[in-house]
Structure formats: structure tokens, C-alpha cells
Amino acid sequence: MHLAHEALITCWPRLRGWIDEDRERLRHHRRLSDAAGTWLEHDRDPGTLYRGTRLARAEELFAGDNEPYQVLTMTEQVFLDAAIANRAAEQRAVTRSRRRSRFLAVALSAVLVVASLAGLGAWHLRRDAEEQRTDTAARRVAEVADSLRTTDPRTAMLLGVAAWRISPLPESRRALLGALAQPELRSFTDPAPGADPVRFLVDSGRALLSVAGRTWRTWDVATQHRLRAGLLPKGTAIAASPDGRGS
16 A cells, blocks of 8 residues: 555656645644744734745735635734734835835925025126126226326226226226327426416316416417416415316
């Protein structure tokens, strides 16, 4: 009988497969039983539950068993159900964590975009403010150049160049071209005798008026010829203002 039994197993591959499968099932059953006992001993600690491939194999062998008799004990079945429920809870937690991570990533990206736009806007405002200050300085230099164009063409030309270099505005260009078009006047001092006379330009810078004591004289700046002379009334006081005009 023993030889016949061995021969039957050897010659019937399907039967041999059933026997091997049953042996694997029994081996996993013992392991499941030990794991369930450990789980109870640790007050049903989730850390002792099946996970990963061990749980997947136990499900394949034991979960939803439709055989006439139940292979698993009540404790083993509760242990396996707890492991399946714990896996579902962990998967939900992972899903929530991934959603939260995606939300945080999107929020962080939005914050970075807003910060970048704010920084760009601040940079543009600062640049515009600097350009406005530069343009204002150029206009002021151009105004001074215009005011000196007839009295001091050389300085007016230098100031016009400076205004153009500060900012190439229409005002700078006008001051520069106006100074270039103005003929340079020679330095002229009237030969008035006596104490230092009071001198100032008149007639838009074309004439020089000098007053020494009560005597006044006017000179053509371009030709350096005296135009007129005379006496001032008694008690008349004349002083030159800082801009070279009389008062």
C-alpha cells in the first residue's frame, strides 16, 4: 500500500500539486495562528498586524473562504480582518498625506509667484523713482545752463553736456544745442578808474554797466566799446545782486 501511495503521488501531478498547496496552507496557517496570539498578548497592538506581502498571501489563502468548514479560528479571523482594516486605514492616511502635500506645494508655488510679482513691482517702483530723481536733476542742470547761455556760454555748454549725460531728456538736448549755438563772449572788464566799481550785465547780457562813485558807464560787451556815461543823482545807492543784476 505504501508503494502504491507513493506511485499514485508520483504519477498524478495534480494530486501532488494539491498536497503541496495544502502543505503551504498549513504552514501559513500556523504562522497566522502565532501572529494572532502575539497580537492578543500585546493588547491588539496595530504594530503586530500583518502587512505587505504577508497580508496579501494570507488574504489569498484564507480570506473569503467558501469551504464547508471554517479553516480559521475566531481569533485568527478577527486578526486577519483587523490587518485588512488597518491596511485600508493606512492607505487612506497616505492618500490624505499626498493630497495635503500637493496642496502645500500648490500653496507654496502661489506664495512664491505672489512674492516674485511683489518683488518685481517693488523693483519697478524703485527704478521709476530713481529715473524720476535723475530726470529732475537733469532738468535743473539744463535750467541753469539756459540761464547762463548768454552771460557765460562756456559754462552753459559744459552744463548742457552734463545735463545730457545725466539724462537725455528734451530739456537737456535743448540746453546743450542752445549753448553750442551761442557765440562765446570774451572776458571783459571796463577800465574804470578809482575804487572798484559795481558791475552787472544789462540788456540780456549784451551790455556791461559799471558804477564807480556817482559815475556810471555802459560798455558793449562784444566790441568792448563804451556806449554811454553819466552821473547818478545824489543819494543813489547801487549794489550788485548775486545773479549779477543791479539793485
